[in-house]
Amino acid sequence: MLTRLWPIAVITFKEGVRNRALYGIGAIAVFLLLGTQLVCSMIPRDVGKVAVDLALSSTSFAGLLIVLFIGINLMAKDLDRRTIYMVLARPISRGQYILGKFCGMGLIIGAAMTLLGGAATVSVLLTRVLYPNYFDKFTLSTLFLAILFQVLSLLLLTALSFLYSALSSTSFISLLLTVITYLIGQVTTDIKALVETADKVGIQVSAAMTFLVKAVYYLFPNLSLFDIKLQAAHGLPVPLTYVAMVSGYWFLFTALALVAAVLIFERREFP
């Protein structure tokens, strides 16, 4: 199984790296990380917190761009340019094709986030050298955990984008659906809480709306679970049980998305 996935993964990785978008995203990251020093010089006290905020927001934003502009194109290009026939003519099942692509995208995300995370860590440590008094609660381990969680979140989003690519005929629809999933995934907890305590806030929510919000809550991934930027910024503890629980959630949801993508892709007719 793995021997068949590996060549597709490697080709996908090379294709992704060859894509110039990666350089642009890298430039954004470097720019944002340099900006950290400028912003931090304006903060009276909590410099460490702001440095970590900027570093982690840069990595997650650049990572999101990679998923949206490289990940989706990787599969869409095969379909648009009909190169998929060449792949499927070989002794490879459609399921293996999807899983191989996912592994390749995993390599791209892994490599990109290692670079971005490295730059983020350097930027935070540099700020600590400049303002050593404001880092008393900061720990590197929580920073790394936050970046690792971002990788998981990006992989989950990639798996879903593959599902959308298997479903839709154009890459634009996949892009749109992925963006919507990302948006929903980030706000779903807040919106559910808002609907459930609507009386306290003083807004009227119909029963149908409450049902809809709850349906969306369970159907779409809860990406805010993977967001521990604030904990990393303030050096607050993240219990091991939480890490285990979120990893489990990630595994189940990613598997769900990939299995669904494979099932749909196998039935798909190509023009």
Next chain:
Amino acid sequence: MRSRGLLWLLVPLLLLGQGVILTSAVARREQLPGRGETLYALPSPLLKAMVLEYDGIVSDFIFLRTLVFIGGTFERAERPRVRPQEWDWIRDSLIAATDLDPWFSDPYYLANSEMVWDAGRVLDANLLLEKGVHYRTWDWLPPFMAGFNYYYFLHDNAKAAPLLMESARRPGASPVIATLAARLANASDQTNNAITFLEEMYQLASDDMSRNLLHERLTALLDIQALEKAVAMYRERNGVLPERLENLVTAGVLVRIPVEPYGGRYRLESDGRVVSSSDFGKRAE
């Protein structure tokens, strides 16, 4: 080939041109009606949903915007320097920043240094500070500041004492705070308590503005302390209180009556306490 050369020449010209226009366009924009009235702070539940996963960085941004706004008001000629609705916006912004990231310390400190001393919005500031007390469980400053405000501005020792006790329990707190908290239980010796408090605050102040404010206040309190001592000495010598503070000078207890830094005058109360006519929180502006 010649036209290619002209095109290259055009690039710096266009660059320069847009720069020139930009400057005057921005200047015109400043004069558009409604500028300065566009201050708004979004309600927190909406804001939290809108900022997606970027709570921390948006919180930083809101804080910086507030800080820059307050900084900008120091260049204003008009009095009061900050309008009431602007103080409302500052308060709402700091609430929003701390709703997005309740562990962020700077908004709490800004609320304390600006809203208390400058605007006299002690209750607003304390509402924020008590949020800081709740979230920043390792930080002795928020309970200390809130306790100070209750004690000093709101004269509410019952609320100040437990906050100071809480502050004294946290790491890094000066041992003086515990003593102060204990002293607050009996409300006597107000001036000395305030001086101890202010000296502590003065040590903490990081910027020149609050240092100056604190220095002014500390000077006034030290004056009052000296005057009250002189009054006590006068009473010991003569058996009665002086009628007016000037009598202290004529009796040779004091060289001169110090100048009140806020433009008011020191006055002797019938019970021997010395107060300031300007009631120095309420400044002339």
